[in-house]
Amino acid sequence: MSALSLSFACSDYDRMHALRTGRVRPEGIDLNFLPLPVEETFYRQLRGHEFDVSEMSLSSYLLTLNEDEPPFVALPVFPSRFFRHQSIYVNDRGGIRSPADLAGRRVGTPEYQMTATVWQRGILAEDHGVPVDGVTYVTGALEEHGRQEKIALNLPERIRIESIGPGQNLSSMLADGELDALYTARPPSSFGRAPHVRHLFEDFKAVEQDYFRRTGIFPIMHTVVVKRDLHERHPWIARSLYKAFDESLRIAQEDLRDRSALKVMLPWLQEHLTETVDVLGEHAWDYGFERNRHVLETFARYSYDQGLANRLWAPEDLVLKSASDSFRI
Incomplete structure (x- = not known):
């Protein structure tokens, strides 16, 4: 055969x-x-x-x-x-010094449903007291323009989501202070270019190792x-x-x-x-x-x-x- x-x-x-x-x-x-x-x-x-x-x-x-x-x-x-602790970025001009400071902020994310951000939101809620519905999510292209969710979503009203405007991208919005933070998979181009764009967890390697030791989870x-x-x-x-x-x-x-x-x-x-x-x-x-x-x-x-x-x-x-x-x- x-x-x-x-x-x-x-x-x-x-x-x-x-x-x-x-x-x-x-x-x-x-x-x-x-x-x-x-x-x-x-x-x-x-x-x-x-x-x-x-x-x-x-x-x-x-x-x-x-x-x-x-x-x-x-x-x-x-x-x-x-490990996705390392791919959470913040604009430190907004006074974000710890995960708790994210409460009430505007957070960019290329897609609400993407796997990386599901892990990030879950870890921030479970380990750092940042409720999933405690921020406003702003979705759209990280660098280019026109990105949309690959799958239509039907989310509860408690989840607040806005879309970026034409010609905007999340990387530049983070650098310009239009966003306080960014949950993503790929690093934004503004990281390394704009000195006030930094990792939320500066010592992310130690944080991620501690996470694995506590949970046994290497995120899929x-x-x-x-x-x-x-x-x-x-x-x-x-x-x-x-x-x-x-x-x-x-x-x-x-x-x-x-x-x-x-x-x-x-x-x-x-x-x-x-x-x-x-x-x-x-x-x-x-x-x-x-x-x-x-x-x-x-x-x-x-x-x-x-x-x-x-x-x-x-x-x-x-x-x-x-x-x-x-x-x-």
Whole structure:
């Protein structure tokens, strides 16, 4: 029987590199790897369902579950993780010295529903006493113009959201004092250019390490989704894909430990890797359901509390748990 041909859109991460080069091949599947920027992948998949398999914003995926007929199922594969304390920026001319000072302020965010900002709002509320509905959110393009939410939102009235005007962008508005803070994923261009634009958490590395030690959470940003109708026709592909993704991750981890020649341009990679493992342990990037149950549970609660998800999803409802059963658990 010939292999099933599937398209797969994803960033060219090191943990996906073996899949892109063909060093790892999913059993029974001819995978056409399309290395695309995440913004393009998310837009095309959410609006047009263009790919059989794709990387997907965890928040956007949860919102698709609000639909009467959700178009995707997710694998317990998480190609992007990021501590997001470091990507909260403030204009210090407004007197913001601590998270508590954000109360009552105007905060920019490219999209209210984006995964990074769901984590940021949740962490600020849970750890620093900044209620989700305690600020006014201003949405729009970080640098360019015309950005809109990828998915239509139906938020409770307690969430106050405004849109920026034509020709405006959040980076310049933060620098000019039209915004007090910015919750984002990418750093604004005004950071480093305008001296009064700074991190909310100046010593963010220590703050993020403390967060992990307390919670055991290395925040998941993206998952991998499969078209639901495709999975229903060929349920075996979930397990085949998971095994291949897991093997590609293992190879990337081995490459980081290779000292015969550096495969990334970091001359003190060994020291960086040792420090990271000392804090996060050996399994921080692991895929699979059980190892990530608490992370999924926390994010699902944040999404619901922030008026995004229309119900409080259990972790088992979010990803195909069975795809990872018996693999590296």
